Amino acid sequence: MGILEKIKEIEDEMARTQKNKATEYHLGQLKAKLAKLRTELQAPPKESKGGGDGFEVQKYGDGRVALIGFPSVGKSTLLTVLTGTTSEVAAYEFTTLTCIPGIIHYNEAKIQLLDLPGIIEGAAEGKGRGRQVIAVCKSADLLLMVLDASKPHAHRKILTAELEAVGIRLNRRPPSIYFKKKKTGGMSFNATVPLTRMDEKLCQRILQEYKIHNAEVLFREDCDMDDLIDVIEGNRRYIKCLYVYNKIDVCSIEEVDAIARMPASIPCSASQQLNMDGLLERMWDMMALVRVYTKRVGGKPDFADPVVMSADRGGTTIDALCRQIHKTLIADFQYSLVWGTSSKHYPQRCGLTHPLEDEDVVQIVKQKVTTGGEEGKGRFKSTSTKGPARIADREKKAALKT
Numbered sequence: 277m278g279i280l281e282k283i284k285e286i287e288d289e290m291a292r293t294q295k296n297k298a299t300e301y302h303l304g305q306l307k308a309k310l311a312k313l314r315t316e317l318q319a320p321p322k323e324s325k326g327g328g329d330g331f332e333v334q335k336y337g338d339g340r341v342a343l344i345g346f347p348s349v350g351k352s353t354l355l356t357v358l359t360g361t362t363s364e365v366a367a368y369e370f371t372t373l374t375c376i377p378g379i380i381h382y383n384e385a386k387i388q389l390l391d392l393p394g395i396i397e398g399a400a401e402g403k404g405r406g407r408q409v410i411a412v413c414k415s416a417d418l419l420l421m422v423l424d425a426s427k428p429h430a431h432r433k434i435l436t437a438e439l440e441a442v443g444i445r446l447n448r449r450p451p452s453i454y455f456k457k458k459k460t461g462g463m464s465f466n467a468t469v470p471l472t473r474m475d476e477k478l479c480q481r482i483l484q485e486y487k488i489h490n491a492e493v494l495f496r497e498d499c500d501m502d503d504l505i506d507v508i509e510g511n512r513r514y515i516k517c518l519y520v521y522n523k524i525d526v527c528s529i530e531e532v533d534a535i536a537r538m539p540a541s542i543p544c545s546a547s548q549q550l551n552m553d554g555l556l557e558r559m560w561d562m563m564a565l566v567r568v569y570t571k572r573v574g575g576k577p578d579f580a581d582p583v584v585m586s587a588d589r590g591g592t593t594i595d596a597l598c599r600q601i602h603k604t605l606i607a608d609f610q611y612s613l614v615w616g617t618s619s620k621h622y623p624q625r626c627g628l629t630h631p632l633e634d635e636d637v638v639q640i641v642k643q644k645v646t647t648g649g650e651e652g653k654g655r656f657k658s659t660s661t662k663g664p665a666r667i668a669d670r671e672k673k674a675a676l677k678t
């Protein structure tokens with residue numbers, strides 16, 4: 277029996293099984309079996325390593341956003357309007373057959389937007405170009421799930437289920453469960469909160485399915501069996517998603533109003549260019565990008581060319597800033613001066629762990645290397661010796677004047 281048949285068999289059995297306290301343990305076991313099969317299904321075929329039929333597009337810019345949706349909802353129209361890059365638009369389904377990249381210029385940042393072929397129910401099991409589309413989605417910082425506002429809202433649920441089936445979790449945090457496999461000692465099961473959907477026996481049954489007999493499990497929130505399976509599998513991707521309800525030009529005001537009130541949802545019309553600014557603003561907010569303007573001693577900040585950082589990728593500390601500017605900068609770092617909403621006073625002298633906020637101005641003060649010019653040497657020069665400290669002091673005073 278192939279993987280797909282096995283999956284079907286388990287899904288059928290789950291559908292037949294009534295949900296109650298008595299069947300809970302059996303259901304947990306079935307869910308674990310299903311998760312294992314789905315992971316097996318996602319594994320790339322052994323023969324082709326980095327094969328050519330994928331949609332690999334080089335990452336570019338300060339963040340990556342992917343357009344996902346059923347055929348003909350207006351993904352390519354959106355790409356064309358937002359980036360100026362033409363992606364073929366037509367009234368028939370499956371117009372787009374590959375991944376088309378474009379660039380959105382917004383708030384002095386460059387955001388890569390990827391147009392993709394439409395996906396259909398069954399994509400998770402490899403229907404259509406589902407596999408390639410999903411691989412691109414997994415590489416995105418934000419998904420725009422494009423929906424036809426005039427069509428049944430159930431489409432959102434179907435697509436979400438497809439993404440769930442391949443281990444993509446939308447707008448969620450990883451479950452707060454500490455899980456560690458051990459060599460011996462059996463299972464230790466603990467919780468810091470009352471558990472209403474999980475107990476020791478259920479946990480044991482699920483672990484057994486994974487042939488894990490020794491482990492430490494600590495629940496820090498009221499999780500269910502799906503959460504536990506996600507943590508055991510360990511391959512889930514937590515991605516932000518904005519639900520873009522397109523084609524509102526054919527909807528009533530009431531419908532548009534209802535969409536605008538739903539969480540993480542935005543109504544728009546790509547072809548009529550309605551609410552494109554609203555869409556960009558929501559995208560920007562959800563990506564949580566932080567722009568930092570760097571300045572030299574005595575110079576003005578470069579407001580046209582910020583360093584753009586992401587809380588989700590790399591972080592937004594001074595340390596992350598230095599690494600992003602140049603890999604050797606950390607070794608030369610002495611302290612930084614920060615002007616902006618993250619600083620208590622103007623400027624504030626900050627170390628590497630200081631978290632920056634959007635539109636902060638930063639000046640990096642490097643250590644003075646007194647001998648030779650070898651990279652990285654500065655790190656080992658103690659700042660407690662009087663020489664460099666005095667130089668730093670002088671530099672600080674100079675910086676404060678600017």
Ligand SMILES: Nc1nc2c(ncn2[C@@H]2O[C@H](COP(=O)(O)OP(=O)(O)OP(=O)(O)O)[C@@H](O)[C@H]2O)c(=O)[nH]1
Nearest residue numbers: 347348349350351352353366370371372394546547
């Ligand atoms: N009424 C209306 N039609 C739109 C809107 N946006 C796009 N369309 C139309 O919807 C049809 C499909 O648009 P595409 O941009 O090709 O859709 P797609 O999602 O890229 O389609 P595939 O690549 O085939 O998956 C075209 O006829 C567009 O003109 C909109 O805001 N309102």
Ligand SMILES: [K+]
Nearest residue numbers: 348366368371
């Ligand atoms: K189309």
Ligand SMILES: [Mg+2]
Nearest residue numbers: 351352371372
């Ligand atoms: Mg298209």
